[in-house]
Amino acid sequence: xxxxxxxxxxxxxGMTNKKSLKCEQHxxxxxxxxxxxxAKKPLELMFVYNFKEQTENNSVPSRFSPECPNSxxxxxxxxxxxxxxxxxxxxxxxxxGRETQYFGPGTRLLVL
Amino acid sequence: AxxxxxxxxxxxxxxxASLELGCNYSYGGTVNLFxxxxxxxxxxxxxxxxxxxxxxxxxxxGFEAEFIKSKFSFNLRKPSVQWSDTAEYFCAVNNQGxxxxxxxxxxxxxxx
Numbered sequence: 225x226x227x228x229x230x231x232x233x234x235x236x237x238g239m240t241n242k243k244s245l246k247c248e249q250h251x252x253x254x255x256x257x258x259x260x261x262x263a264k265k266p267l268e269l270m271f272v273y274n275f276k277e278q279t280e281n282n283s284v285p286s287r288f289s290p291e292c293p294n295s296x297x298x299x300x301x302x303x304x305x306x307x308x309x310x311x312x313x314x315x316x317x318x319x320x321g322r323e324t325q326y327f328g329p330g331t332r333l334l335v336l
Numbered sequence: 337a338x339x340x341x342x343x344x345x346x347x348x349x350x351x352x353a354s355l356e357l358g359c360n361y362s363y364g365g366t367v368n369l370f371x372x373x374x375x376x377x378x379x380x381x382x383x384x385x386x387x388x389x390x391x392x393x394x395x396x397x398g399f400e401a402e403f404i405k406s407k408f409s410f411n412l413r414k415p416s417v418q419w420s421d422t423a424e425y426f427c428a429v430n431n432q433g434x435x436x437x438x439x440x441x442x443x444x445x446x447x448x
Binding site: 228257264265266267269272280314316324325326327328329330 | 340370372378379380381382385426428439440441
């Protein structure tokens with residue numbers, strides 16, 4: 225499936241690096257999401273964008289900075305991360321807030 | 337706070353055994369209910385969903401789930417599992433606000 229794509233698929237970064245995760249949806253949806261998936265924990269919603277406007281920030285540390293330039297693209301800018309930020313970061317999109325969300329393959333992030 | 341609880345963290349079955357994975361949620365209002373599956377090395381995929389109507393929902397690959405409003409439950413079932421059903425299964429609920437809350441996941445291992 226190529227509905228929601230994410231790049232890169234794997235990323236290793238040091239705590240002083242700056243990197244960005246990219247998500248693109250090809251489904252014509254108007255809502256996009258970032259989730260964090262850590263081992264043995266439920267998926268954690270990080271950010272929600274509706275029509276390019278951020279509608280939810282789930283108490284995410286400022287070292288994570290989202291950007292949504294248009295309804296099809298979503299970025300997550302990373303800087304001065306901590307080792308505990310190592311996780312799988314998932315992007316999702318949906319037609320409206322309550323509708324079915326479709327997920328990308330994720331970016332596996334390792335912070336050293 | 338809203339929450340979703342999946343009772344089993346790891347289930348091990350032999351092929352042809354019947355499966356039932358429990359899911360309970362805490363939100364009392366109108367909800368949409370989902371089961372997602374994550375096969376090894378793959379992204380989250382929608383298995384089935386309930387928005388309204390018949391509380392017995394049929395999904396892909398022979399899965400079904402029953403919404404019991406009085407019990408706040410949405411259990412997933414399959415009469416006869418296959419080795420290819422080995423995966424992690426996530427129950428999720430969203431409410432009027434559109435925020436999707438996930439359970440912690442159940443890892444299913446099917447022995448051939």
